[in-house]
Amino acid sequence: MEAVKNLDIKRYMGKWYEIASFPSFFQPKKGENTSAFYTLNEDGTVHVLNVTFVNGKKVSIEGTAYKADPKSDEAKLKVKFYVPPFLPIIPVTGDYWVLYIDEDYQYVLVGGPTKKYLWILCRQKHMDEEIYNMLEQKAKDFGYDVSKLHKTPQSDSTPEGEDVPQDKGIWWIKSLFG
Numbered sequence: 205m206e207a208v209k210n211l212d213i214k215r216y217m218g219k220w221y222e223i224a225s226f227p228s229f230f231q232p233k234k235g236e237n238t239s240a241f242y243t244l245n246e247d248g249t250v251h252v253l254n255v256t257f258v259n260g261k262k263v264s265i266e267g268t269a270y271k272a273d274p275k276s277d278e279a280k281l282k283v284k285f286y287v288p289p290f291l292p293i294i295p296v297t298g299d300y301w302v303l304y305i306d307e308d309y310q311y312v313l314v315g316g317p318t319k320k321y322l323w324i325l326c327r328q329k330h331m332d333e334e335i336y337n338m339l340e341q342k343a344k345d346f347g348y349d350v351s352k353l354h355k356t357p358q359s360d361s362t363p364e365g366e367d368v369p370q371d372k373g374i375w376w377i378k379s380l381f382g
Contacts, residue, residue, distance in 0.1 A: 205317060205346055207301040211279035213250070215309045216302075217242045220325040222256075222356045223311075223336065228321055232258045236357040240325065242269070252283055269300055279305075304342050313339050319348050329358040 222238040225231070231238075235256035243251040250269040255262060267285035279302035287294050299316030306312075311331060314323040324331070324339050340350050 205301070205303070205315075207278040207280045207303055208305055209277045209279070211302055211305070212309070214244060216305075216312075217244050217250070218327070220312070220327065221329050221358055222323060223326050223331045223358070224324040224353045224355045226320065226322045226352045227354050232256055232263060234258050235263075237329075237359055238356050250281075252285075272299070303346055304339065311335055311339065313342055315343070315346065315348065319346075322348050322350075322353065324353070329360070 218241070220240045220242070222240070225238075227233065235258055238254070238256040241253040241255070243253075245251055245268075248270075252267040252269050253264060254267075255264045257263070265285055267283050269281045269283045272280045272282045281300040281302070282297050283300045284295050284297045287296055298321070299318070300314060301316050302312060303315050304313040310328075311324070311326045314325060315321060322343055324336065324343075340353065343350050343353075
């Protein structure tokens with residue numbers, strides 16, 4: 205499976221809202237207003253901050269993304285998180301492949317080679333249904349079972365404290381116990 209070639213990593217930085225994803229064991233089951241913040245580090249890696257709200261309480265986890273093969277022009281990244289986040293000692297690494305991105309860097313389809321994970325992200329909290337359907341079709345074309353996609357609730361109002369991480373480590377604990 206090919207990924208986007210020549211991704212402009214600087215344009216990719218910033219805030220992305222999770223529009224839909226495959227449910228996974230490492231994300232809280234009842235997460236709402238989920239977003240990801242990407243910041244370019246001086247060494248060319250990317251600081252990752254994933255934030256979600258569970259029952260109105262903010263939870264987050266931080267990690268680092270980097271090119272899986274520095275010589276490749278494809279956007280096949282690895283993301284490393286340390287668990288438990290409150291005592292980061294065990295590295296957990298996953299694939300983060302940018303499968304499709306629009307020319308304005310406003311929406312993106314992210315997955316990996318196992319097809320166990322899939323995310324539809326957008327710069328806005330809500331996505332036009334036509335664009336969503338197009339991304340869903342692209343995912344099908346890549347061989348994903350899109351019936352597993354779950355739309356992430358995004359409220360129109362900004363949750364209190366949205367831009368300030370809190371409760372570091374709770375995300376990981378909740379992923380273990382639901």
